Amino acid sequence: MTNIIETFKLTKKFNGLTAVDQLDISVESGEIFALLGPNGAGKTTTISMLCTILKPTSGTAKVNGFDIVKESMQVRKSIGIVFQDPSIDDRLTGRENLFMHANLYGVPASEQKNRIDSVLKLVELEDRADDLMRTYSGGMRRRLELARGLIHYPKVLFLDEPTIGLDPQTRDHVWTYIRELKETHDITVVLTTHYMDEADRLSDRIAIMDYGKIIALDTPSELKDTLEGDVVIIKAANPDAVVSLVKEKMGLTQTHKVNGTVEVTVKNGKSMLPRIVDTATQNKIFIESISLREPNLEDVFLHYTGRTIRSDNSREPHGISAIKRRRIR
Amino acid sequence: MTELRGFYTLWFREVKRYLRDRIRIVSSFFQPLLWLVIFGTGVRFSGQIGGLNYQEYIFPGIIGQALLFTSMFMGISVIWDKEFGFMKEILVAPVSRVSIFLGKMIGDSTDALIQGTIVFFLALLLGIKADPITYLAALPVMLLITFGLVSVGLTIASLMGSLESFGAVQSFINLPLFFLSGALFPLTGPGIPEWLQIATRVNPLSYGVDALRTIILGSAWQFPLQPLYVNLGIVAVFDVVMIVIGTWAFSRMK
Numbered sequence: 001m002t003n004i005i006e007t008f009k010l011t012k013k014f015n016g017l018t019a020v021d022q023l024d025i026s027v028e029s030g031e032i033f034a035l036l037g038p039n040g041a042g043k044t045t046t047i048s049m050l051c052t053i054l055k056p057t058s059g060t061a062k063v064n065g066f067d068i069v070k071e072s073m074q075v076r077k078s079i080g081i082v083f084q085d086p087s088i089d090d091r092l093t094g095r096e097n098l099f100m101h102a103n104l105y106g107v108p109a110s111e112q113k114n115r116i117d118s119v120l121k122l123v124e125l126e127d128r129a130d131d132l133m134r135t136y137s138g139g140m141r142r143r144l145e146l147a148r149g150l151i152h153y154p155k156v157l158f159l160d161e162p163t164i165g166l167d168p169q170t171r172d173h174v175w176t177y178i179r180e181l182k183e184t185h186d187i188t189v190v191l192t193t194h195y196m197d198e199a200d201r202l203s204d205r206i207a208i209m210d211y212g213k214i215i216a217l218d219t220p221s222e223l224k225d226t227l228e229g230d231v232v233i234i235k236a237a238n239p240d241a242v243v244s245l246v247k248e249k250m251g252l253t254q255t256h257k258v259n260g261t262v263e264v265t266v267k268n269g270k271s272m273l274p275r276i277v278d279t280a281t282q283n284k285i286f287i288e289s290i291s292l293r294e295p296n297l298e299d300v301f302l303h304y305t306g307r308t309i310r311s312d313n314s315r316e317p318h319g320i321s322a323i324k325r326r327r328i329r
Numbered sequence: 330m331t332e333l334r335g336f337y338t339l340w341f342r343e344v345k346r347y348l349r350d351r352i353r354i355v356s357s358f359f360q361p362l363l364w365l366v367i368f369g370t371g372v373r374f375s376g377q378i379g380g381l382n383y384q385e386y387i388f389p390g391i392i393g394q395a396l397l398f399t400s401m402f403m404g405i406s407v408i409w410d411k412e413f414g415f416m417k418e419i420l421v422a423p424v425s426r427v428s429i430f431l432g433k434m435i436g437d438s439t440d441a442l443i444q445g446t447i448v449f450f451l452a453l454l455l456g457i458k459a460d461p462i463t464y465l466a467a468l469p470v471m472l473l474i475t476f477g478l479v480s481v482g483l484t485i486a487s488l489m490g491s492l493e494s495f496g497a498v499q500s501f502i503n504l505p506l507f508f509l510s511g512a513l514f515p516l517t518g519p520g521i522p523e524w525l526q527i528a529t530r531v532n533p534l535s536y537g538v539d540a541l542r543t544i545i546l547g548s549a550w551q552f553p554l555q556p557l558y559v560n561l562g563i564v565a566v567f568d569v570v571m572i573v574i575g576t577w578a579f580s581r582m583k
Contacts, residue, residue, distance in 0.1 A: 053421055053583065076423035087414035091346050103338035104422035106331035148418075 004029040004156055004188045005050065009059035012045050019045040021212035022059065027156075032182055032189040034199040036297070037209035038307075043192035044084060046209075047158050050190070051081050064155045077105070080154035082145045084161045084192075090134040094125055094144050097133060098151060105152035112151075119147035123177060139170035146177060150185065157181070159191040163198060175202055196297040206297070208304060215304045220297065227254075227295040227303055230269030232276065234262040235288040242285060249279055256302055265299060335424030336432040343406065343436025347443070354447070357399065361391045361448045365455060368513075378515060379551045388457050389541035390512025392448050392467075393474065397510075397534060399444040400475045401503055403437035404482030408495050416582070426580040434483060434575065438475040445471045459545055466544050473564050474537035480571035487578040510534040511542075511554070518552050529554075533567040536560040 005027035012020040020042040027033045035043040048054040050063055052072035061068045064078035088097050095116060102112045120126045123143035133141060142162070149157050162178065163171040179202065182189055193199050199206050200220045208216040208223075216223060236242045242262045246255045254265035266272045269292045280287050302308055347353070365384060369391075373383040410416040419429055449464055481502070489495045509516065509525075509532045516529040529535045540560035542550050554560065 051421055053417070073423050073425075076421060081421060083414060083417055085414045085417075087418040089342070089346075089410075089415045090413065091349065092342070096345075100338050100342060101418070101422075103334045104419070104424055106334060106423070 002029050003027060005033075005061065005063050005190065007046075007050075007059070007061040010046070010049060010056055010061050011058045012042075012049060012054060013057045018212050020049070020056075023212075023214065025207060025214060025217065027188060027190060028205075029188055030182070030186065031204040032178070032191070032202055034203035034206045035190070035192040035209050036194070036196070036199040036206050036301070037192075038194055041194075041209040042212040043194075043209055044160055045212075047081075047160050047190065047192055050075075051079060051158055052076055077152075078155045080149035080152065080157045082142075082149045082157070082159045082162055084164065086141055086145070088133050088141055088145060088148075090136075090141075091132065093130050093132055094120070094136070095129040097144065098129075098148055101148045102151050107152050115151050119150050122150075122180070123147045139166050139173075142166060142170070142174065143177070146174065150181065150187075153185070154187060156188045156190060159189060161192055161194070163193075163195070171198075178202060196301070200297050208301060210305050216300065223297065223300045224295050227265050227299055229265060229267040229295070231293050231295050231299055232264040232266055232269055232272060233291045233293065234264065234276065235290070236262065236280075237286060237288065242280065242287070245280060245283055245285055246276065249283065250276070254303065256306070258302070258308060263299070263302070265295065265303065331423065332425060332428045335422065336428045336435075339419070339429060339432025340436040340439070343403075343433060344439050346406070347440040354443075357395070357444050358447045358451055360398070361395050362451060364391050364394070365452065379518070381546065381549060384455065385457055385546065385549075386515075386542075387513055388452050388459070389545045390510065390538050391452075392445050392471065392541055392545075393510060393512050393534060393538040394507055395448045396441050396445050396471060396474050396537075397478055397507055398503060399441040400437065400478035401482040401485075401499055403440065403479050404484075404486030404499075405492070405495060406437070407433070407483055407486035408489065408492050412492070420582065427576050430483070430572075430576045430579040434476065434479050434572065437479045437483070438472060441475040441479060442468070442471055445475075463545055467541060470537070470540050470544060470561065470564075473561065473568060474534070474541075477533060477564065477568040477571045480568070480575040484571070484575045484578045487575075487582050506532055506534050510538045512538050515552055517554055533564060536563040540564065 003026040007023050007025050010020060010023040011018070023046060035046060037043055045054065049056050050061055050068060052068050052075050055069065063075045066074040066078065068075050092100070098116045098119070099112060102116065107115060120129050123146055125140060125144060125147065128136065128140065133144065136144065146162070159178070163174050166174065175198070178189060181187060191202065203220065205217065205219055206223060207214045234242055239257050239260060239262050243255050243257055246252050246262070246264055252264050252266060256263050264276070273290055273292065277287060277290060298308065364387065369384040369387055377383070378386045407416070410419070449459065449467065452459055485498050486495055489498065509528045511517070511529060515521070516525055516535070535554060537560070539554040540557055543553050543557050543560070555563070
């Protein structure tokens with residue numbers, strides 16, 4: 001496998017704040033690669049640099065063999081982007097938006113009509129293609145943006161939070177499209193998301209990003225396997241007492257308080273359940289309920305950062321305003 | 330080739346959006362109509378300017394005004410595109426910023442030209458004598474005037490963050506340029522204070538309006554600011570300077 005994207009100590013600072021910190025990643029040709037992390041982790045900044053929208057403060061990267069700083073025009077010809085915020089002209093029809101894109105990216109005039117028809121079919125918007133886009137729903141606009149990103153046959157398709165603000169059914173559709181794309185068009189997909197399920201269902205490999213750094217990078221299943229086992233969920237009147245009990249008396253270090261319950265990651269959950277209850281009883285700590293589940297990516301994130309992915313939403317006002325903007329429309 | 334196609338695409342978009350906005354087109358000749366019919370008739374009966382009746386005198390000025398206001402206002406599409414994210418789609422495309430700027434600028438100029446044309450033929454209905462041949466002669470001059478003005482509007486818009494600040498800057502620029510252009514009254518004739526004459530000569534629009542007046546009124550216009558070719562030369566230099574500044578402003582836009 002060849003690497004279609006490689007970054008070399010890619011760094012971006014905004015007014016002294018390091019948004020992306022000496023990033024070294026490589027993306028293999030033909031895979032779906034997810035950057036997963038909370039708002040403000042530096043995902044969008046990373047993608048913006050790879051798309052040549054932002055210039056790195058230091059370091060560089062290669063996309064499709066071209067340097068993002070020195071050969072930005074070549075990079076631009078190799079990629080397609082679906083931005084986090086909407087980026088269509090809603091005074092034009094869907095088809096007009098697509099034609100415009102085809103022209104901007106130098107798609108031969110003789111091929112334009114065929115390609116546009118086929119991408120419209122792919123996202124099931126043929127019957128609405130000639131309506132002004134201001135009459136489209138949020139999900140339809142998103143699908144058209146996806147279609148648009150494909151007209152010029154990009155080598156790499158960047159999707160920045162592809163399903164943010166969409167309803168569950170549309171999200172499911174979009175995921176199916178992205179999977180199909182990868183199979184039918186032989187392209188590499190790089191997406192950012194802060195949805196665990198999205199990263200899990202879509203991607204071949206996931207890079208977990210936090211404070212501008214990659215803290216873990218592997219396939220979804222490998223990442224979950226690093227947790228080695230099951231998650232025990234304990235509900236108690238005094239969760240802090242349970243945490244210190246489990247950590248100190250039982251030596252189970254992978255213990256976190258999550259939304260008022262206690263979660264313990266252990267190797268053999270089934271045999272651990274009665275032992276936790278016994279120890280608690282001996283120390284006169286009352287447990288309300290106790291249960292067991294398979295680990296998910298949320299646990300992986302918690303494992304590496306000590307935080308849940310949703311607990312820190314304040315660092316990227318841009319992301320939040322984007323969500324708000326979507327809601328207004 | 331890609332550059333040319335990018336340029337054409339952006340030009341086409343501006344014109345298509347404009348033609349689709351019928352309310353904008355209809356409302357656009359309302360203001361010139363007010364100036365010509367009400368203001369023009371009112372002042373017409375209080376005196377003459379250089380042997381011309383007032384409506385005849387301000388007619389080229391009102392065309393200049395229509396070009397000025399529409400051209401400057403065109404910058405709003407940049408603010409719009411930034412606000413609704415479409416600018417990102419354009420800026421990330423493999424097309425140079427020069428082509429992007431020129432496509433948008435000439436597209437907007439085309440729209441302004443349509444506006445100027447509407448005002449021109451409006452005048453025919455008011456009995457101002459002007460014929461199709463005069464129109465054909467005035468057309469390139471109108472275009473020359475719009476290039477620079479549209480570039481000013483686009484430059485301001487690309488530097489401004491919001492609709493509100495764009496509007497505020499506009500009102501600071503539009504009316505002074507209009508009042509000091511000789512559109513409504515001669516600013517260079519005898520008895521005009523020195524400071525007003527200087528201000529007029531600094532205003533590039535003065536030369537555009539003067540050129541239009543020379544072409545439309547012919548020998549009936551006795552107080553030209555400069556000979557026609559000097560007027561056009563000055564407007565052309567202004568265009569080039571503004572296009573360079575505008576391209577620079579676009580290239581630093583993120």
